[in-house]
Amino acid sequence: MLKKRTAILMMVISLIVGSLLTMFLTGSNSIAGQASSGEGLLASITSGGLKAEETRKIGAAIDLIEGNYYKDIERSALVDGAINGMMEALSDPYSTYMGQETAQQFEESIEGSFSGIGAEVSMEDGNxxxxxxxxxxxxxKAGIRSKDILLSVNGESLAGLELNAAVAKIRGVKGSTASIEVKRNGVAEPIKYAIVRDDVALETVNASLRKDGIGMIEITQFSLNTAERFKEELTNLEKQGMKGLVIDVRNNPGGVLSVVIDITQQFVPKGELIVQVEDKNGKREKSFSKGSSKSYPITLLMNKGSASASEILAGALQQSADVVLVGENSFGKGTVQTSFDRQLGDGSLLKITIAKWLTPDGTWIHEEGIKPDIAVSQPDYFMVAPINKEKTLQFNKNSDDVKSAQVMLDGLGYKPGRVDGYFDVGTQKAVKTFQTSQKIKANGIIDSKTAEALEKVLIEHIQDPLNDTQLKQGIAEVQKEIKAMASKK
Structure with missing residues (x-):
């Protein structure tokens, strides 16, 4: 078995890496993660320079390369490469070195400001x-999913590259297109996406109140301003007479430690545990709630894209506030990072895993995730692979693209009769019916125009809350609790 080599990097021009549960430091000043969540750990962080013999060895290596290598190479590239090598030696997906530009983008992302395609990535076994x-x-929006492997960007392979080099190929200005080839588990052929880079929405909290009095708060990531925005929206919902609440952290990759603690303690009774942070010596820093519980019922929605800080919220609400978790098993990211920039002196940054975090009952969820109280999967069409627009699909064809089309048609109610990838008479009839509904020539053939229309209608269908199985279950649980509470009065 290949040894798992992983690395992770914030790519805020082409990708936003959000689940870096981070106590962000600039020199000796802690921007996040102090409060009750790591003062002891931060105080215990030490540093020491190279020993004389280590300095000589590294210096000799640089001299030998500069004097003998067959091409000229920038000295700074050698130094950066040496630091990258140190981080790779840790075999930790969340400890990494960032150059000046990437470090600046990382800081911006922590503040909630970034642009790109909007996805978190890690490097696993060279992928x-x-x-x-x-x-x-x-x-x-394009259809990228958790666990997808990015194979190439604009025709250039990412195979064998360090994550930094892969990032460089994905980066680009707003409005430019990243043509990305993806390998997805269960799909034989690579999937192609054309993703237009854009500003990723800065708003991390979205709230609404249903007519039945159930409030909805979606948290897309935990940036520095998220706790304040969450308090504002929660207070507004409560003033409107909210009877119950659904918190949605699906596909929320995480963020800043102190922020999630601040949000969590608004639901956890005073004195109850929120999270435990354990250093390499086994010393634990325990964060206790300073808030209070709520009188109304709450459910939390999560899926396999809910990582890090989202999992801290889920674990604390489940174990310390009796909140029901609905959806899928979470991602499983149970470590804490601290980022240092002033120490390097040139605007670059080291992000180092300094501890692991544990749920209130002491469970380390790393690579395991948190199980929901009520397991609910979305319909198959929520995860269907897009259709290759370069191919024409018609009667008697058999392929993964045909299977994708069948899953889409079935999800939209056109009933092809089968979803195994064989284009039979039933599939042809379903295609014709769909084409007629979209005022497309009803020939029963899926060309690029029909494929694009099919995917467009499917996206609109998925975005309709009425078709969100997990959301409906979360609302149903709150409604059930509201009725139970009313019957006791």
């Missing part, structure tokens, strides 16, 4: 793997 697309981002 660029998607942790989660950001809700509402170009990546999510």
């Amino acid at each position: 660029v793997v998607v942790v989660s697309p950001i809700k509402g981002s170009p990546a999510e």
